[in-house]
Amino acid sequence: NAGVTQTPKFQVLKTGQSMTLQCAQDMNHNSMYWYRQDPGMGLRLIYYSASEGTTDKGEVPNGYNVSRLNKREFSLRLESAAPSQTSVYFCASSSLAGVRTDTQYFGPGTRLTVL
Amino acid sequence: QKEVEQNSGPLSVPEGAIASLNCTYSDRGSQSFFWYRQYSGKSPELIMSIYSNGDKEDGRFTAQLNKASQYVSLLIRDSQPSDSATYLCAVNTGYNNNDMRFGAGTRLTVKP
Numbered sequence: 001n002a003g004v005t006q007t008p009k010f011q012v013l014k015t016g017q018s019m020t021l022q023c024a025q026d027m028n029h030n031s032m033y034w035y036r037q038d039p040g041m042g043l044r045l046i047y048y049s050a051s052e053g054t055t056d057k058g059e060v061p062n063g064y065n066v067s068r069l070n071k072r073e074f075s076l077r078l079e080s081a082a083p084s085q086t087s088v089y090f091c092a093s094s095s096l097a098g099v100r101t102d103t104q105y106f107g108p109g110t111r112l113t114v115l
Numbered sequence: 116q117k118e119v120e121q122n123s124g125p126l127s128v129p130e131g132a133i134a135s136l137n138c139t140y141s142d143r144g145s146q147s148f149f150w151y152r153q154y155s156g157k158s159p160e161l162i163m164s165i166y167s168n169g170d171k172e173d174g175r176f177t178a179q180l181n182k183a184s185q186y187v188s189l190l191i192r193d194s195q196p197s198d199s200a201t202y203l204c205a206v207n208t209g210y211n212n213n214d215m216r217f218g219a220g221t222r223l224t225v226k227p
Contacts, residue, residue, distance in 0.1 A: 040123070042203065042217035043159070090158055103149075104215070106158035 002026050004107035006091050012113045013081045021076040021110050023091030031094045032074035033058075033104065034066060036087040043090065049074055081114045088112070118142060119206050121218035129226050134191040136221050138204030141185070148180055149205040150189045153220065159203055163189065194225040 004025045013019055025032065034046040045058030049068040063085060065077045074093075078085060091107040119140050128134045136150075147166045151159035165171045165178040165187065177190040187206075191198055204218040 040219050042119070042219040043205075044217070045215065103161050103164070106160070108158050 004091055004093055004105055006089075006107040006110050008110060009108065010111050012115065013078075014115050015082060017081050018077065018079050019081065020078075021089055021091075021112075022073070023075065023107055024073045025091075025093040025105075025107075026072065027093060027095070027105065028071070029093035029095045029105075030071070032068065033092040033094075034064070034074070034076045035090045035092065036060065036085075037090060037109075038087050046076065046089075081112075083114045086112060086114045118208070118216045119204055119218040121202075121204050121221045123219060124222040125224050126221055127224045127226060128194050130194060130196060132194050132225075134194045134198065134223055134225070136189040136191075136202050136204075136223065138187045138189075138206075138218055139185055140187070140204075140206045140208075140216070142206070142208040142216075143182075143185060145182075145185075145206045145208050147207040148178070148187045149207075149215075150176075150178060150187075151203040151205060151217075153201045153203055155200070162202075191223075194223075196225045196227050199223060199225050 007022045030051045033048040035043040037043050044060050046064050047066040049055045052071045055066050067075045089110045092104040094104045121138050150163045152162050153159045163178040165180045171178045175192045179188045201220040201222045203220045206216050208214045
């Protein structure tokens, strides 16, 4: 049982380049999330998808786009990378949207550096 | 003002001691509260969740919630070197998981 998987694990980009971070979960969860984690700032929500076919902005969506490809997969795209997007990116999933007690399960993370 | 605040640490305790981790939050309407553990270079994993005022115990871990004081804490009894990690406090400020706010974390070191 893989849980939440993310690719790639590491990536270095030059300013202005684009890339897509991939996330997949095999737990049949409805909701998926993208967070970034920066030193001293904790995890911040970028985008989330409450269910297949829906996406919505989180706390820090600028510079990112997402696609909920199907129930399993949720991708994060940087169209024109900037040094401020250097961070560790975590994907997470949970079984139900709108249930306050629900647990989020995190993927292993992608460490992105933008030069 | 940060929504969820934690002391960054590092907090150092000897093996076998009680480690006490604290968290305050600003949104008085917050509904649910979580403690995650994150080892260096790894992803967060849930340790405890708490929703009502008072204490909740799970093995060596006890979460304490005081909504009037907007304060949540985590006690780790009989601390082990394997407990050395960063502990993240997370607060759900609404009724959906998209309203989750995380603190920056407290780094705990348990010395043998």
